[in-house]
Amino acid sequence: MSFVISQTGRTFFRGIIAPPKFLMFDAYYCCLMAGLDARKIGSTEDLDSDPFLNGYPDDFKGQADIIAGLLIDAELDRKDIQAEDRASIEREMTRLIDPTSATRLNNDGDKLLNLYAAAGLALIQDKIMPPSTIEEFLVAYHRFWHVDAEPTEA
Amino acid sequence: MEIRVLGWRYENLRGGLRDVSIDLESAPGRWTLIQMPNGTGKTTTMSLFRAAFSGEHLTPDFVRDLRAADDVDNGLFEVRLSIDGKPFRIQVRLNFKDGTHQYWTARSEVRSGGLEEGLSLPVDLKRLLTSDFTRLFVFDGELAKEIRAVGKDRAAMAIRTLYRLDRLEHLNVQIGRLVEEQQQRAAAVSTATERKGVTRWKRAYDAAVARKTALAAEQRELQKRRKEMEARRTKLAAEINERIEQDDALKLRKSQLDSERETIDRAIFEATTQGMGVLRLPAKIHPNVVERLRALGNKLTRLKLPKTISAEFFKELAEQPECICGREITPKDKAAILSRADSYLAEDQILVINKMKLALRESSADGAEYTRIATTLNGALRDLRRNKMAHDQLELERVEAGDTELERLRAEVSQLGRDLETSETKLEKLTTRDVIRQRLLDANDQNNIPLCDAEVRRCQEKLATATDTLRFVLQSERVKELVSTVAALALERLRERVRIATNAKLVQFVPSESLQVARIGGSLELGSSGLATKGGVSEGQSLAVAYAFLTSLLTEAPYKLPFIVDSPAVSLDTAVRREVGDLIPDLFDQMIMFVISSEREGFADAFYGRTGVRFITLWRADSERTEVRDGLPFFRSFHQVEAAA
Numbered sequence: 198m199s200f201v202i203s204q205t206g207r208t209f210f211r212g213i214i215a216p217p218k219f220l221m222f223d224a225y226y227c228c229l230m231a232g233l234d235a236r237k238i239g240s241t242e243d244l245d246s247d248p249f250l251n252g253y254p255d256d257f258k259g260q261a262d263i264i265a266g267l268l269i270d271a272e273l274d275r276k277d278i279q280a281e282d283r284a285s286i287e288r289e290m291t292r293l294i295d296p297t298s299a300t301r302l303n304n305d306g307d308k309l310l311n312l313y314a315a316a317g318l319a320l321i322q323d324k325i326m327p328p329s330t331i332e333e334f335l336v337a338y339h340r341f342w343h344v345d346a347e348p349t350e351a
Numbered sequence: 352m353e354i355r356v357l358g359w360r361y362e363n364l365r366g367g368l369r370d371v372s373i374d375l376e377s378a379p380g381r382w383t384l385i386q387m388p389n390g391t392g393k394t395t396t397m398s399l400f401r402a403a404f405s406g407e408h409l410t411p412d413f414v415r416d417l418r419a420a421d422d423v424d425n426g427l428f429e430v431r432l433s434i435d436g437k438p439f440r441i442q443v444r445l446n447f448k449d450g451t452h453q454y455w456t457a458r459s460e461v462r463s464g465g466l467e468e469g470l471s472l473p474v475d476l477k478r479l480l481t482s483d484f485t486r487l488f489v490f491d492g493e494l495a496k497e498i499r500a501v502g503k504d505r506a507a508m509a510i511r512t513l514y515r516l517d518r519l520e521h522l523n524v525q526i527g528r529l530v531e532e533q534q535q536r537a538a539a540v541s542t543a544t545e546r547k548g549v550t551r552w553k554r555a556y557d558a559a560v561a562r563k564t565a566l567a568a569e570q571r572e573l574q575k576r577r578k579e580m581e582a583r584r585t586k587l588a589a590e591i592n593e594r595i596e597q598d599d600a601l602k603l604r605k606s607q608l609d610s611e612r613e614t615i616d617r618a619i620f621e622a623t624t625q626g627m628g629v630l631r632l633p634a635k636i637h638p639n640v641v642e643r644l645r646a647l648g649n650k651l652t653r654l655k656l657p658k659t660i661s662a663e664f665f666k667e668l669a670e671q672p673e674c675i676c677g678r679e680i681t682p683k684d685k686a687a688i689l690s691r692a693d694s695y696l697a698e699d700q701i702l703v704i705n706k707m708k709l710a711l712r713e714s715s716a717d718g719a720e721y722t723r724i725a726t727t728l729n730g731a732l733r734d735l736r737r738n739k740m741a742h743d744q745l746e747l748e749r750v751e752a753g754d755t756e757l758e759r760l761r762a763e764v765s766q767l768g769r770d771l772e773t774s775e776t777k778l779e780k781l782t783t784r785d786v787i788r789q790r791l792l793d794a795n796d797q798n799n800i801p802l803c804d805a806e807v808r809r810c811q812e813k814l815a816t817a818t819d820t821l822r823f824v825l826q827s828e829r830v831k832e833l834v835s836t837v838a839a840l841a842l843e844r845l846r847e848r849v850r851i852a853t854n855a856k857l858v859q860f861v862p863s864e865s866l867q868v869a870r871i872g873g874s875l876e877l878g879s880s881g882l883a884t885k886g887g888v889s890e891g892q893s894l895a896v897a898y899a900f901l902t903s904l905l906t907e908a909p910y911k912l913p914f915i916v917d918s919p920a921v922s923l924d925t926a927v928r929r930e931v932g933d934l935i936p937d938l939f940d941q942m943i944m945f946v947i948s949s950e951r952e953g954f955a956d957a958f959y960g961r962t963g964v965r966f967i968t969l970w971r972a973d974s975e976r977t978e979v980r981d982g983l984p985f986f987r988s989f990h991q992v993e994a995a996a
Contacts, residue, residue, distance in 0.1 A: 204784045205785050207785065208783065208785040216870065218878070226631070227630070230636055234640070236953045256631050260631070260633060260698060262706055262710040263644065263707075263711070264633065265707060266707050266710065267640070270646075270647045281654070283655075284694075286650070286654065287656055287657070287695075287780060289698055290657070290700070290701065291694065293919035296646045296699035297699075330732075332622070332626070335728055336725050338751060339721055342636060
């Protein structure tokens, strides 16, 4: 599995990437979660960079099943597969799952993760200024997810 | 490779070191404590040890300054070493009249065993013992500060040198040379027309490489300038603080603000750490995520997915002569079963999905924790802004009261801020790989390193095509890329390994304080909360960090080196001193420690009960003569003699 974050993404997050406190993978993962939630994928042209990591960092290894599940859920929605369409749901799982991979996903699944992350980056950039500290980003990213909720204290 | 110091000798050196010899061979010990009062040549000895190991150039002034007295023209410092059990003798011969020096070496490998001119250490060792590296184990107190100083790159450089990562960089240079040679050979056998093409692309290639070198130099200069400006800003902040503190009322308010700032910083640090832990769990980001996970888990359960029949079942069935119902399976049936079997999940896929389903259904977290942390952080950030404004207000009040110097300092800080911004923009234009930023900043191959790099590669490919060496060049580029990746990964992993070991040692050194290395970049970056507002770490803490780093680095190194240190505990308070005294003896196979009498308490006394310790006292009996005495009793009681002398 090779995770790709675009040059634009690297530029956006450069103020806070400081391993081990904030990894490049943290940036990628925040984008991925945003993309999966929005059911949006980017285009391959968005991935104008080399992979930055192969396989999940230690902190995320326990989340492989959950992330794979979120990808399948997003794909079912994006493709408008109905909840009772058992055959199509099973086909999607067959298409994406590889039990031998650390991400539980095959190449198609891995590529899709990168595309969801690319779309998520665009969504984040729309709402958040390039962060200069991790704490600012944590607040802004929370606000990004809770856009309809009551604002936190000003 | 193991290096041990067997002894050393001085001739005609200042500090009464006219004819003094220290022999560690006759009664070898793991630890040697040498008590030398101030003024008897500790600093000189350390400098000469460094010179003897690294073969560095000594300035004429330094050499002349070592002269014992006007009646001597020559001096000597000689170190006896054991390198993997083989004896070596290194001499630094000093000519005081013309300020010159020469290195001489005697080694057992040379048949005569006599002295030969030059520093002739084993090749691997000679490469390692650069002047900078030698300072790590012939330990200089200044280094403790530099290891933490941004811009000095001491920490990264030490890891790179010790683990020989520079050899990987050298390998890439050699590959580059091979390519050049191959192209020259190919160009020499080309026709006239072909040669024209080769010349044209060679020029373009050379120009692009020259441009890249110039841009890299510009980048270094800008980075250096930026570091200088940052250092200046820190200094200005300290000066501004000093001016505020001249007014008692403002000083009191500042002290309250500083204390409040410390609390805010701590709250931010703690909430950020918790926040990162929460952020890394998808189920805690937002309630939607949990709902979706549960819904998918339930959907799969309702649809009885995954099915219990796997693809393997049908593949096996297709191979049988008849079906389970007794009907014959014809070749046509077999083909149909096999083609449809792939739409069923494989057994291992079923296992994974079941595991996933369980994880999805059991997702129980919600978004409340993240909301609580974000609210805390938001409040703390708001407090931080208020605190900064209140601090700024103090400065303004002082300026209004007529402090023109403070006004000047504030103006300089403000100008520095603008200069730093300009510098950042220039650096970004020079280095950005982001296509959108490149376009916005009007970057091209004349002013942007990645674009210039691309141009170098383009010219190189054209040149390679012209010289018919394209395949060779492409392969060499692939190898170079691989070597660079290996070097980068190795450095990253070694940094992390050394960082973890350093932090483990710091817990032992200073258990009472949360002193931890957050990152090893060029320097050691500390991650403890509140340090910024406390005005950084103390000298003792700085030394503890340096010791923890050095011991972690050197004890795991492929080379076993002696550790020679001057006044190891003088800047530590007694509690820390005792911890350092208890801990460092086990860290090295040979330690030579130069101490003064005040370091006996808490530090040297930790060695009194140990076996394998040599205690040597060296003092100046009169203006001409230095005495050396072996043994613990004299070492312990030396202060009376010192006082009498």
